[in-house]
Amino acid sequence: MAESFDFLTRIGRDPAGLIQALRTIQDLYGMVSDAAVTAVAAHFGIPRAEVEAALAFYPSFRRTRPGRFRIAVCRGAACRRKNSDAVMQWISESIGIGPGETGRDGLFSLEWTGCLGCCAAAPAMKVNDRIWERLDRDAVRSILRRYRDEEQSGSGK
Numbered sequence: 001m002a003e004s005f006d007f008l009t010r011i012g013r014d015p016a017g018l019i020q021a022l023r024t025i026q027d028l029y030g031m032v033s034d035a036a037v038t039a040v041a042a043h044f045g046i047p048r049a050e051v052e053a054a055l056a057f058y059p060s061f062r063r064t065r066p067g068r069f070r071i072a073v074c075r076g077a078a079c080r081r082k083n084s085d086a087v088m089q090w091i092s093e094s095i096g097i098g099p100g101e102t103g104r105d106g107l108f109s110l111e112w113t114g115c116l117g118c119c120a121a122a123p124a125m126k127v128n129d130r131i132w133e134r135l136d137r138d139a140v141r142s143i144l145r146r147y148r149d150e151e152q153s154g155s156g157k
């Protein structure tokens with residue numbers, strides 16, 4: 001989808017609106033592209049570096065296009081206690097990318113996320129809109145296989 005940043009004119013030029021603008025862009029396009037950074041910097045009259053700094057400060061912003069299956073591993077306190085670092089590592093080893101990256105085939109992207117609200121079932125992760133709980137190595141392997149199978153059968157979403 002071609003990007004358009006016309007909506008910026010509706011949120012004014014006060015730099016206090018920077019984060020709102022970036023969130024709107026990510027909601028619209030799934031990421032904040034270089035073109036978006038340029039447009040936002042020009043709109044608010046601030047350096048690109050300032051926009052980049054805001055993006056770097058909030059890990060929920062993505063600078064690369066998300067995969068068809070967007071994996072977000074929880075790094076909230078409960079999940080960290082239950083070894084979410086290992087969950088991230090297992091996934092990373094299996095799909096060959098690290099946090100903040102999207103695979104070359106566009107199938108998976110991987111990122112950290114904040115608490116998913118199911119701490120009693122930690123460690124947890126979200127794939128698109130579905131939350132997976134009580135993850136261990138076998139569960140991770142099985143879940144990734146399921147999404148690969150969905151892709152091959154053309155039935156995934």
Ligand code: FES
Nearest residue numbers: 074076079116119
């Ligand atoms: S800390 Fe992971 S679900 Fe709450």
